[in-house]
Amino acid sequence: xxxxxxxYKILPSGRRQITAIHxxxxxxxxxxxLLKTMDHGVMALTACELALVPHATLLRITEExxxxxxxxxxxxxxxxxxxxxxxxxxxxxxxxxxxxHLICELFxxxxxxxxxxxxxxxxxxxxxxxxxxxGLSTVHVNRVLKELRERKLVSWQxxxxxIANWQGLQDLGEFSELxxxxxREPR
Amino acid sequence: xxxxxxxYKILPSGRRQITAIHxxxxxxxxxxxLLKTMDHGVMALTACELALVPHATLLRITEExxxxxxxxxxxxxxxxxxxxxxxxxxxxxxxxxxxxHLICELFxxxxxxxxxxxxxxxxxxxxxxxxxxxGLSTVHVNRVLKELRERKLVSWQxxxxxIANWQGLQDLGEFSELxxxxxREPR
DNA sequence: CGGCTCTTTGACCCGACTCAACGCTCGTGG
DNA sequence: CCACGAGCGTTGAGTCGGGTCAAAGAGCCG
Numbered sequence: 328x329x330x331x332x333x334x335y336k337i338l339p340s341g342r343r344q345i346t347a348i349h350x351x352x353x354x355x356x357x358x359x360x361l362l363k364t365m366d367h368g369v370m371a372l373t374a375c376e377l378a379l380v381p382h383a384t385l386l387r388i389t390e391e392x393x394x395x396x397x398x399x400x401x402x403x404x405x406x407x408x409x410x411x412x413x414x415x416x417x418x419x420x421x422x423x424x425x426x427x428h429l430i431c432e433l434f435x436x437x438x439x440x441x442x443x444x445x446x447x448x449x450x451x452x453x454x455x456x457x458x459x460x461x462g463l464s465t466v467h468v469n470r471v472l473k474e475l476r477e478r479k480l481v482s483w484q485x486x487x488x489x490i491a492n493w494q495g496l497q498d499l500g501e502f503s504e505l506x507x508x509x510x511r512e513p514r
Numbered sequence: 515x516x517x518x519x520x521x522y523k524i525l526p527s528g529r530r531q532i533t534a535i536h537x538x539x540x541x542x543x544x545x546x547x548l549l550k551t552m553d554h555g556v557m558a559l560t561a562c563e564l565a566l567v568p569h570a571t572l573l574r575i576t577e578e579x580x581x582x583x584x585x586x587x588x589x590x591x592x593x594x595x596x597x598x599x600x601x602x603x604x605x606x607x608x609x610x611x612x613x614x615h616l617i618c619e620l621f622x623x624x625x626x627x628x629x630x631x632x633x634x635x636x637x638x639x640x641x642x643x644x645x646x647x648x649g650l651s652t653v654h655v656n657r658v659l660k661e662l663r664e665r666k667l668v669s670w671q672x673x674x675x676x677i678a679n680w681q682g683l684q685d686l687g688e689f690s691e692l693x694x695x696x697x698r699e700p701r
Numbered sequence: 702c703g704g705c706t707c708t709t710t711g712a713c714c715c716g717a718c719t720c721a722a723c724g725c726t727c728g729t730g731g
Numbered sequence: 732c733c734a735c736g737a738g739c740g741t742t743g744a745g746t747c748g749g750g751t752c753a754a755a756g757a758g759c760c761g
Contacts, residue, residue: 453706454707454709455707465707472708473709
């Protein structure tokens with residue numbers, strides 16, 4: 328898929344939670360392949376270009392190409408690992424640390440697909456969407472971003488995120504890219 | 515697996531978050547099969563009896579028994595669906611609603627494996643572990659349980675959970691069992 | 702120019718946390 | 732048989748992070 332997308336859930340009360348953010352190159356909705364009932368929605372955050380894979384094709388892959396099937400499976404396992412990391416930050420860290428962590432994660436994932444430019448990258452999320460991702464109010468998202476800017480860790484303006492102090496940001500967010508299961512050169 | 519277990523993460527700061535609770539019958543750690551680095555720990559909540567499956571066997575299953583492999587995959591997808599649901603409750607609901615939701619989920623999962631007794635079931639979590647599951651302090655867990663008891667929705671005493679008002683509990687927790695992907699008779 | 706979406710800021714409030722103490726139960730050793 | 736400590740549950744007082752409400756900029760398009 329080209330472009331950014333998100334998976335989300337909406338509670339009966341109307342509150343929305345974004346449960347995953349997809350960057351260009353991600354296989355977005357493999358989860359719906361085997362699940363009987365789709366438990367969440369998918370939305371585009373930018374204009375997207377996507378490739379569709381019929382379930383019949385996936386089924387055939389599991390029958391005939393076990394190696395490829397394992398790779399697809401791995402993709403969903405990494406999604407789950409990210410869910411666990413988010414759960415941990417959601418439950419056990421402050422709003423500021425959580426935001427720092429999310430920025431670190433996005434940076435790593437985007438760098439892997441070559442979408443970073445030095446310490447900067449484009450990120451199309453509005454503050455409202457960020458709030459729905461982190462479980463915060465829009466107002467508080469704004470204050471957190473202001474704090475990160477004032478602490479000279481990172482700035483997020485006009486859809487461009489620029490990391491000013493990677494080590495500091497990583498420490499604040501208690502971030503370690505291990506859970507992303509990326510294979511690449513050490514930084 | 516017989517007995518209760520949990521998967522958890524510990525942050526550098528020392529704070530713990532439980533990311534999954536496993537009930538008897540669950541395939542506990544299929545996630546470690548394909549993931550290069552194990553991103554979390556597993557702990558027993560009670561004495562457990564378990565069956566081990568070597569990775570080589572799993573590998574062979576994916577090569578030779580695609581139908582079975584899809585079932586295993588489905589298991590991990592359901593784990594991910596539960597993670598998304600927890601994420602949503604964590605980010606977008608009150609402590610009381612979150613607790614109600616967790617109790618509803620445990621009830622449904624335990625009923626499926628025949629471990630409920632009417633509206634009661636055994637649940638070995640301490641309040642500290644409950645707090646680490648819900649992202650709350652031990653003290654607040656206690657207050658939330660007290661509130662649920664006083665509202666005559668559910669009681670949790672000496673490791674026995676008894677649901678007094680299923681509909682009320684479900685409404686409060688905005689619970690719908692859909693995400694669990696259970697196949698069974700409607701209640 | 703007006704209207705829309707998104708961002709920013711201030712004032713006030715409340716849900717959940719921390720600290721601290723006390724109670725209960727059970728297992729262990731003198 | 733009782734004393735003691737460990738682990739878990741319960742409760743109160745005070746604090747604070749993040750929410751809500753409200754209003755004002757800032758960029759963008761028609």
